[in-house]
Structure formats: C-alpha cells, structure tokens
Amino acid sequence: MVMKKKEKILILSGSFGQGHQQVATAIREAVELRLPDFESIVVDFMAWAHPNVYPISHYVYMKSIQMLPQLYGYLYKKTHDRNAFSLGLNNIMSAGMGKMLKLLQQIRPTVVVSTFPFAAGILSKLKEYGLTNVPLVTVITDHSTHSYWIHPFTNHYIVGSNGVKQELIHLGITGEQITCTGIPIRTKFLQPMSKEALIQKHGLNPCLPTILMMGGGEGLIGEELLNPGTLDTLPFKAQFMILCGHNEKLRRQLESKLHSTKHPIYLFGYIEHVQELMAISDLIVTKPGGVTTSEAIAMELPMILYKPLPGQEQENAQFLTRSGVAVNVKDTAELISSISTFLNNSADVIRMKKNAKILNKKAAAFEAVDIITESMMQQRPFYETELSPMTKWRTNRLLKREGAFYSHI
Incomplete structure (x- = not known):
C-alpha cells in the first residue's frame, strides 16, 4: 500500500524578539492537533537565509533596543506609514527572494503562514513576479500594526484586536481579508x-x-x-x-x-x-x-x-x-x-x-488554523515543473543575482 504524502504548512518566523517564534510554535501545535494529516514546518527565515549576517544583525538589533531606544522609536515612527523611507528600508530588510524561492521548492507547501513581517514581504514580492502563487497568511504579533506588516500579495491577515482590523481597513485592506482571532498563544x-x-x-x-x-x-x-x-x-x-x-x-x-x-x-x-x-x-x-x-x-x-x-x-x-x-x-x-x-x-x-x-481569546491559535485551512482551499500552489520557460529563466536570473550578493557577505 502506497502511503499518501502529507501536505505541508510552512510557518515562517524570525528570532528578533521571542514573540514571532512563540506565535509560530502556537500555530504549529494547533495544526498538529486540528490537522493531523498535515505536516507543519517552522523556519526561522532570517537565520536560514542569512546564516553569516544573522548573528551580527540580531546582536545589533538587541543592543540598539537596550542602548538607543529613542533611535529605534524614531525609525519605527518614521516608517509607521507607507512612504519612500519605509519602502526603501523594507526593500533592504526583504532581501532574500532567491533563498525564499529555494525554500519553497524544497518544502513545496500548500500554504505559507508568516509571523515575521519581512518574510511575508519577500514572499509577496515572489508572488508579484509570478514566481509562486502559494497562499500567504500573515499573523500580526502585536496589538498594533505597521507598514512593514502590509504587503500587496498577502491573502489573509490574522490580528489580535478589532482595533488592528480597523487600522488595516483604513489602510486599504478589505474586511474579508482580515480575521480578529486574538494573538495566538500556545496550547x-x-x-x-x-x-x-x-x-x-x-x-x-x-x-x-x-x-x-x-x-x-x-x-x-x-x-x-x-x-x-x-x-x-x-x-x-x-x-x-x-x-x-x-x-x-x-x-x-x-x-x-x-x-x-x-x-x-x-x-x-x-x-x-x-x-x-x-x-x-x-x-x-x-x-x-x-x-x-x-x-x-x-x-x-x-x-x-x-x-x-x-x-x-x-x-x-x-x-x-x-x-x-x-x-x-x-x-x-x-x-x-x-x-x-x-x-x-x-x-x-x-x-x-x-x-x-x-x-480573553485563549483559542486564538485554533481559530487561526481554521483561517489557514480556508486559505488552502481557495488556491493550489504551482511549483517548478509547472513554471513557463520564461518564468524559469527569470527565476534562474534572480537566483544568480542574489547568489552573487550572498557570496560577498
């Protein structure tokens, strides 16, 4: 008897602060309980994509919070709304499209869940370029929102409060794309x-x-x-x-x-x-x-x-x-x-x-899994064997360009 391969849910996180990882773990635990026929895979994308740069960037981030909180606050406020400065900084922080595409080809997930804003930004760019159509669900891990969470090819946003939902609607996201579950916590x-x-x-x-x-x-x-x-x-x-x-x-x-x-x-x-x-x-x-x-x-x-x-x-x-x-x-x-x-x-x-x-929304992680399941049903992702020759050429060009960049780091 041939065993059917489990479909995969890829959960992208980042260890710049513990919150992104904790939410990723909460969703993984809920998936394992609610969807036993699926395999959930958590990846710290920044550490995976930038293994040489990541330890330095994490150290600088933590030191800046401790030693220069006002500077951190200034940059946060300056980039709160979408503007030329926030878009430029987001482009720098979202480097890694080639690595993201490689990760997608390796895992071949049915849906991607991101608890880390810059990982969502990279995947949104890949979708914009026509290099993937995998459904993307973003989980906002604070009681507020920020421009770095918002990306045009995100299919659904999971938020912690109705206030955050209203902020997103004000920024042009449709109400149907947003679900207020509470911030997912562990089971x-x-x-x-x-x-x-x-x-x-x-x-x-x-x-x-x-x-x-x-x-x-x-x-x-x-x-x-x-x-x-x-x-x-x-x-x-x-x-x-x-x-x-x-x-x-x-x-x-x-x-x-x-x-x-x-x-x-x-x-x-x-x-x-x-x-x-x-x-x-x-x-x-x-x-x-x-x-x-x-x-x-x-x-x-x-x-x-x-x-x-x-x-x-x-x-x-x-x-x-x-x-x-x-x-x-x-x-x-x-x-x-x-x-x-x-x-x-x-x-x-x-x-x-x-x-x-x-x-109190103790069951937020399970409500999030229901939304993730709905997103999987709406579209099936394509992978390398289904790409057109032109898209394959663009993919190889992207990987070569970013490979040259990483080789100098």
Missing part, C-alpha cells in the same frame, strides 16, 4: 491548572502575595528596578519570581544582589512553563510584548507595564491600558506604588480580571 495555556498544587510544586509561601517579573525572552527588565533598596520600599512582604530569559549575566547578578532583601526571591532563566508561574501569581510586571501580554490576559492576570520601549511596546501599552487590563508606569517609584495599591485593593484586581475575561 498549554488552555490546560486546567491547580494553583494550590503549583504553589507546592515551586516551593512558594501560600500566605504571601506573589509578583511575577518578566522582561521578555531576552530579560530586558531594567536593572535599576531589581535591587534590595528598591524592592524593600514596598511596605509589606511579598515573594518575587523574576524571569531573566536568555540574560544569564543578569540572573547571576541578581543572585548576588538580592540575597539581602526582605522578600523571598525566585530566579529563573528562559523557561517553557511560564503558564505555571502566571497561574500562581497575583500580578505581573512586564514589558508590553504582544505575546506575553496575551498570555497574561488568557490567565486573567493583572499587569503592570514597566517603561515600554518607543515603538510597538508603547502602542501595545496604549491598547492594554485602554482595555482596562493593565496600568503603565514610568519609573521604579511609580511601580512600587502601583504594586502596593493593587495588592491592597481587591476591587482593582477584580475589575482587571473581569476586563481580561472579556478580552
């Missing part, structure tokens, strides 16, 4: 959890309030916040769980610095069970990334947003504060005051939890 956030059992598992004191501190996957929470002098200004004792992400240097520093504080401190590096820590926390202090805040909303966990970076973090913070699920603080004094207010005022906590329940 483990849908599983039932016992707070009492998890408190015991992680060795916490059930009588103390619990505060979770996260700075994103790179551990970007400000070091000025995490010292005994600051934490001990809180007028009562609490226990702090601090996630340092991939920032091992910060974790070691905090181990040394925080041993003298009056509060019990629990330090973590990058972990895969953040849903457990959210389940046992009374509130979270975090940077307002789209995915982390969507996870907190799913867990109905009140949020304090600490010093959002200029750009999408500030736009995310505006959405979350308007929705009544978070407060925004600008410095450590305001943060300590907000923690004290929250933990002494159950009405504020109840109000935020109620708002989170209204906003």
Whole structure:
C-alpha cells in the first residue's frame, strides 16, 4: 500500500524578539492537533537565509533596543506609514527572494503562514513576479500594526484586536481579508491548572502575595528596578519570581544582589512553563510584548507595564491600558506604588480580571488554523515543473543575482 504524502504548512518566523517564534510554535501545535494529516514546518527565515549576517544583525538589533531606544522609536515612527523611507528600508530588510524561492521548492507547501513581517514581504514580492502563487497568511504579533506588516500579495491577515482590523481597513485592506482571532498563544495555556498544587510544586509561601517579573525572552527588565533598596520600599512582604530569559549575566547578578532583601526571591532563566508561574501569581510586571501580554490576559492576570520601549511596546501599552487590563508606569517609584495599591485593593484586581475575561481569546491559535485551512482551499500552489520557460529563466536570473550578493557577505 502506497502511503499518501502529507501536505505541508510552512510557518515562517524570525528570532528578533521571542514573540514571532512563540506565535509560530502556537500555530504549529494547533495544526498538529486540528490537522493531523498535515505536516507543519517552522523556519526561522532570517537565520536560514542569512546564516553569516544573522548573528551580527540580531546582536545589533538587541543592543540598539537596550542602548538607543529613542533611535529605534524614531525609525519605527518614521516608517509607521507607507512612504519612500519605509519602502526603501523594507526593500533592504526583504532581501532574500532567491533563498525564499529555494525554500519553497524544497518544502513545496500548500500554504505559507508568516509571523515575521519581512518574510511575508519577500514572499509577496515572489508572488508579484509570478514566481509562486502559494497562499500567504500573515499573523500580526502585536496589538498594533505597521507598514512593514502590509504587503500587496498577502491573502489573509490574522490580528489580535478589532482595533488592528480597523487600522488595516483604513489602510486599504478589505474586511474579508482580515480575521480578529486574538494573538495566538500556545496550547498549554488552555490546560486546567491547580494553583494550590503549583504553589507546592515551586516551593512558594501560600500566605504571601506573589509578583511575577518578566522582561521578555531576552530579560530586558531594567536593572535599576531589581535591587534590595528598591524592592524593600514596598511596605509589606511579598515573594518575587523574576524571569531573566536568555540574560544569564543578569540572573547571576541578581543572585548576588538580592540575597539581602526582605522578600523571598525566585530566579529563573528562559523557561517553557511560564503558564505555571502566571497561574500562581497575583500580578505581573512586564514589558508590553504582544505575546506575553496575551498570555497574561488568557490567565486573567493583572499587569503592570514597566517603561515600554518607543515603538510597538508603547502602542501595545496604549491598547492594554485602554482595555482596562493593565496600568503603565514610568519609573521604579511609580511601580512600587502601583504594586502596593493593587495588592491592597481587591476591587482593582477584580475589575482587571473581569476586563481580561472579556478580552480573553485563549483559542486564538485554533481559530487561526481554521483561517489557514480556508486559505488552502481557495488556491493550489504551482511549483517548478509547472513554471513557463520564461518564468524559469527569470527565476534562474534572480537566483544568480542574489547568489552573487550572498557570496560577498
């Protein structure tokens, strides 16, 4: 008996921040559960297409956020709408059509899902040149939009809120091309959890309030916040769980610095069970990334947003504060005051939890898979054996030109 080959769903991501990868993983998990006859393949496109340049560009990106946030914010704002500058920068960031075409020919997917804007831009250009017709679904991973997400040959956009949908419509995308599912989060956030059992598992004191501190996957929470002098200004004792992400240097520093504080401190590096820590926390202090805040909303966990970076973090913070699920603080004094207010005022906590329940879209990944399935049904992609001689010639020319470029990197 001949086994039928599984159709493939290619999910393109990028590790400039953890959010794009987390959404890609969430969709892959939902595909595996909802569509067992399909094979889902996640590719970090920037790392795959530019293996020599990628480590340098990732380092520069992270350092620019840490050291030059105002410059990052200026560039973000300057390119927010489509203009000559944003188009030029997008063209630079979207180099890699030859590599994208090679990837498509290798995997031969039935549909492509992109959680990374520049990967969507490259594929849109290939479709514009007639080199592929594979359906493209873009998943926007923030609570706001930006010109770098919008490309003319995208078949469908999956967005986190109705506000983002209205922004896209204002920019000329038809309503039929946009579905508001919420930002997809991983399936483990849908599983039932016992707070009492998890408190015991992680060795916490059930009588103390619990505060979770996260700075994103790179551990970007400000070091000025995490010292005994600051934490001990809180007028009562609490226990702090601090996630340092991939920032091992910060974790070691905090181990040394925080041993003298009056509060019990629990330090973590990058972990895969953040849903457990959210389940046992009374509130979270975090940077307002789209995915982390969507996870907190799913867990109905009140949020304090600490010093959002200029750009999408500030736009995310505006959405979350308007929705009544978070407060925004600008410095450590305001943060300590907000923690004290929250933990002494159950009405504020109840109000935020109620708002989170209204906003909650835990099943966003499964709704996204339904949209992806519909996109597959609308058009079947063609591959190399079906290309016309002229298209093959243009393809080879494109690959040679980009191959010459990469050989000098």
